[in-house]
Amino acid sequence: MDKRLLYVGLIVAIVLVGIFLIRANQSGYNPQPTANTNSNSSGGSSTNNSSSGVPLSELSKHSTVDDCWVAYDGKVYDITSFLPNHRGGINRILPYCGTADEFQKAFTKQHGTSKVKLLMNVGVLIGDFDVMGAVQ
Amino acid sequence: MKPHDLPKVILRIALSLVFIYFGLQQVISPDSWTSFIPHFLTTSFLSANNLVMMNAFGELVLGLMLLFGIYTRFSSILLSIHLILISFSLGLSPIGVRDFGLAIATFVVFLNGPDSYCLDNKFTR
Numbered sequence: 001m002d003k004r005l006l007y008v009g010l011i012v013a014i015v016l017v018g019i020f021l022i023r024a025n026q027s028g029y030n031p032q033p034t035a036n037t038n039s040n041s042s043g044g045s046s047t048n049n050s051s052s053g054v055p056l057s058e059l060s061k062h063s064t065v066d067d068c069w070v071a072y073d074g075k076v077y078d079i080t081s082f083l084p085n086h087r088g089g090i091n092r093i094l095p096y097c098g099t100a101d102e103f104q105k106a107f108t109k110q111h112g113t114s115k116v117k118l119l120m121n122v123g124v125l126i127g128d129f130d131v132m133g134a135v136q
Numbered sequence: 137m138k139p140h141d142l143p144k145v146i147l148r149i150a151l152s153l154v155f156i157y158f159g160l161q162q163v164i165s166p167d168s169w170t171s172f173i174p175h176f177l178t179t180s181f182l183s184a185n186n187l188v189m190m191n192a193f194g195e196l197v198l199g200l201m202l203l204f205g206i207y208t209r210f211s212s213i214l215l216s217i218h219l220i221l222i223s224f225s226l227g228l229s230p231i232g233v234r235d236f237g238l239a240i241a242t243f244v245v246f247l248n249g250p251d252s253y254c255l256d257n258k259f260t261r
Contacts, residue, residue: 002259003259004206004207004255004256004259007204007206007255008197008201008206008207011197011200011201011204011206012197014200015193015196015197015200016193018163018196019163019189019192019193019196022163022164023163023189026164087167087168087171088170088171108183109178109179109183109184110170110178110183110184110185111167111170111183111184111185112183112184112185112186114166114167114185115167118167
């Protein structure tokens with residue numbers, strides 16, 4: 001057997017272990033939301049929906065570049081202030097402002113779960129998303 | 137080492153370090169690279185992030201193979217084709233032109249074949 005194959009196997013193993021260790025070390029995914037509160041919401045028309053949640057009708061009102069709310073994993077976030085800082089450009093997010101399922105699908109497709117923590121950090125937590133309201 | 141082998145060794149090692157560096161950058165900060173992934177490649181099962189990680193894995197393995205001179209021609213031609221594809225997908229932009237230049241340099245390593253410092257020589261003698 002060609003001894004070079006052994007070296008290739010060794011390299012593959014080292015790279016795999018290295019990637020795993022780096023990713024494991026960096027993994028900061030926390031399913032518990034750690035976002036800011038809505039005390040400094042830039043939405044301008046924020047409402048206190050903590051008791052009943054934000055219905056889709058309210059969420060969809062915030063769909064502009066100056067007032068962008070999105071729902072992810074049952075929580076509504078105001079990401080207006082983050083829009084100019086999005087690496088992919090504002091136009092990649094703007095179509096999903098004011099949406100729940102559409103945003104979550106697009107977000108997951110593009111980022112997987114790697115940006116969930118970032119979303120929670122940069123987004124201003126508005127409150128729970130009223131899923132039942134969305135279904136109705 | 138023969139004197140005329142020195143440029144080949146320098147070129148091979150320098151290029152391999154470039155690939156290893158970019159591979160590591162993709163592992164450390166995949167989010168910075170997702171914008172380079174064409175939309176048609178992403179599916180619901182294969183996010184742009186995962187594609188970056190797969191690309192990083194390939195670049196690290198092939199870069200290390202090139203560094204140590206294991207299957208030098210094989211690794212260099214794969215990396216060259218890889219960079220050619222990337223440069224064409226990026227088009228006539230500063231990054232695209234840079235990658236095209238790197239692809240040609242990597243192709244030169246393929247044309248040169250294993251130099252006197254490659255592990256290939258140790259096993260094929």
